[in-house]
Amino acid sequence: MRLIPTAILFACTLAWSPMLLSQNQLPAVFxxxxxxxxxxxxxxxxxxNLLMISGNDTGKALNNWLEFIKSAQDHAENIKFDLNGLKIFIHVFWxxxxxxxHIGYFVKPDSRNYKPEELRAFFGTFxxxxKPLFTSDKKFSxxxxxxFPTLIERKQ
Incomplete structure (x- = not known):
């Protein structure tokens, strides 16, 4: 059996170090x-959760979420990043x-292809x-x- 030299292992560890998480901490975008x-x-x-901080009002929670998504779309337009065709599972922590x-995401199989580093960069700048749209006395998610694009209009 051939052993991998320590220098190569050290170099690989350094290359992957941004992805290694110490003390159970996640990066802002993961x-x-x-x-x-x-x-x-x-x-x-x-x-x-968002429903709870919206007073358990599903209409208000939906409007809050749509405002959040609209702000993401607006940000994408401002920095000229094309979100069209992106389909994700997303978990936002406020x-x-x-x-x-934090924003955690997973690209759905039927989504347009995006490079992971591009999505990380987009969500990081976002x-x-x-600009906060709602607050709570406790952290929420x-x-x-x-x-994207989200074509649903907010409920009045």
Whole structure:
């Protein structure tokens, strides 16, 4: 059996180090399934969901989600990033002040192809540019699917 030299292992470790997660911490933008222990911890830290912070009003929760998706689409247009054809499972984690803490996503099989680094970069810039639309006294999250462009209009 041939052993891999330590220098090669060290180089590979350095190359993959951004993807290695220490102490169960996830990056701001992550692929769902990347680190299940950290993901579960994140779920515990965000005990409320979008419906709860919308006063258990499904119409208001839908409007809040559509406003969020619209802000993502607007951001994509502003930076000239084409989201059309993207279909994802998405889990957004917000802080109490309404700022985004994490976005976890997984591209659906019937989605247009995107390079993972491009989606990470897009969602990373979106998190920084995002203006809070709603707040809560506790951290909250929302897990659903999203398709772009979103053609549904907000309910009045």
């Amino acid at each position: 692929l769902l399934g990347q680190d299940e222990a950290a993901y579960e911890k994140l779920n515990v830290e965000h005990p409320r 802080n109490e002040d309404g700022s985004i803490r 998190i920084r540019a995002y 929302h897990y659903t699917t999203a398709s």
